[in-house]
Amino acid sequence: MHSMDENSVPDAARTVLTGDDIERVLTRVAYEIIEANKGTDDLVLLGIPSRGFPLAQRLATRIAATADGNLDPASLVGQLDITMYRDDLRHSTTRTPAPTRLPAGGIEGKVVVLVDDVLYSGRTIRAALDALADWGRPRIVRLAVLVDRGHRELPIRADHVGKNLPTAKSEKVRVHLAEIDGTNEVVIEGAA
């Protein structure tokens, strides 16, 4: 608990994206992905567990809907486990790896869009690039994130950003998605 005086900032959670905001943002990002790829050919969306996967599914549903019912969203989407590739493996508590699942067409020669909820230091994405190399050689790898909160520690940037969110390092961005958390919202916790 922080002591409160008239100058202190309460560290209650602030909602920065509502469920409706998330829906709108994902629709825009889906169109950006199609635009960058000049269509849907060879597209594969790989979500990074845990919340990157439902986001990848939501994007795949939107992208498939632009193809007049000729595209099954499931054929576009998969998930990429990065647990064993993290650079903090020796220091962190044990995490149960989520299985990597690739769509039936694999990733060889494809345009792979990695999808995650938050981009912060960039270390998760560095690990994802290593993990990906074990599964094949995509033609192009791009990155889509719901929130870029800054504070990068590696030379990594996102191609598609739902919302750029300036944050203090002391804050935490929490993404809640119905598929995992039962609600849809993005909140910032902690004092700025």
Ligand SMILES: O=P(O)(O)OC[C@H]1O[C@H](OP(=O)(O)OP(=O)(O)O)[C@H](O)[C@@H]1O
């Ligand atoms: O850019 P970075 O500094 O790597 O931070 C971003 C990552 O941190 C969070 O994952 P977390 O490890 O908390 O796991 P989770 O997705 O299971 O919540 C978030 O979902 C991103 O994957």
Ligand SMILES: O=c1cc[nH]c(=O)[nH]1
């Ligand atoms: O604030 C943060 C930092 C890393 N990952 C998150 O999900 N939130």
